[in-house]
Amino acid sequence: MPARLLALNNAFARELSFLTPEKAAHLVATAFAAVHVGAADALLLAFDQDAAYDNANFAWFKARYARFVYVDRIVVAPAARGRGLAKALYRDLFRRAAGYGRAVCEVNADPPNPVSDAFHAALGFEIVGSAQLPGVDKTVRYFSRALGREY
Numbered sequence: 001m002p003a004r005l006l007a008l009n010n011a012f013a014r015e016l017s018f019l020t021p022e023k024a025a026h027l028v029a030t031a032f033a034a035v036h037v038g039a040a041d042a043l044l045l046a047f048d049q050d051a052a053y054d055n056a057n058f059a060w061f062k063a064r065y066a067r068f069v070y071v072d073r074i075v076v077a078p079a080a081r082g083r084g085l086a087k088a089l090y091r092d093l094f095r096r097a098a099g100y101g102r103a104v105c106e107v108n109a110d111p112p113n114p115v116s117d118a119f120h121a122a123l124g125f126e127i128v129g130s131a132q133l134p135g136v137d138k139t140v141r142y143f144s145r146a147l148g149r150e151y
Contacts, residue, residue, distance in 0.1 A: 001028050004040035008077055015108060015116075016073045027053075032069055033093055041080035044089040045072045048100060056133055057106045060142060064129075068144075069097040071105040090123055094147055103145045104128075110139040117141075 001009075001024035009019050019027070028034040032048040047053050047070045049062055058070050071093070076085050090103075097103060107116045109130060125143035132139050 001025060001034075002036075002039070005036055005043050008040045008043060008075055009073065012075050014111065015113060016075060027072070031072075033096060035089055035092065037085050037089070038080070040077060041083075042074070042076040042085040042089060044074045044086075044093065046070060046093055046097070046103075047072060048097075056131070057140060057142070060106075060129065060131060061104045065102065065104070065144075067100050068102045068104050069093065069100045069147075071103060074105075086119065087123070098148050101147055103147055104143065106140040106142050108138060109141045110137075120145075 001019075001021070006019060006021060006024050009016055009024070027045055030047070030051055030053065031045050032051070033044060033046040036043045047058065049065065049068050049070075051058070055072070058072070061068055061070055074086055074089060094103060105120065105125070107113050107120060120143050123145060125145040127141050128144045129142040130140065131142070
């Protein structure tokens with residue numbers, strides 16, 4: 001992962017989780033989709049159900065769904081917000097992943113992330129569960145959206 005994208009991710013580590021250069025390179029190498037806009041305007045990383053990804057949120061979905069694409073992280077730089085980049089990244093992912101049946105993700109409930117909640121609801125995601133993450137002071141809500149329909 002280029003240094004600028006790693007810096008963008010780590011500027012929002014509270015929402016996304018901190019990445020070392022080595023971990024970022026591994027995630028990009030194993031991702032279903034590793035897409036960015038500009039040098040560091042926006043980033044999306046997603047994995048399919050077969051990924052070898054040691055992550056509690058990914059494991060939650062894997063235990064419940066046979067086929068899916070999991071959005072691990074999406075972030076837009078503050079200076080690039082309001083241009084529809086996150087929506088464009090999701091639309092691209094929905095097209096690529098149409099045969100997977102569903103796109104899934106999690107959004108922080110504590111600490112709250114109301115902007116992300118509203119954004120995902122507007123894209124048709126629905127809450128399908130929640131969890132207190134082990135070892136961190138974070139509660140998440142799990143979202144799912146059927147693929148193969150308009151967005």
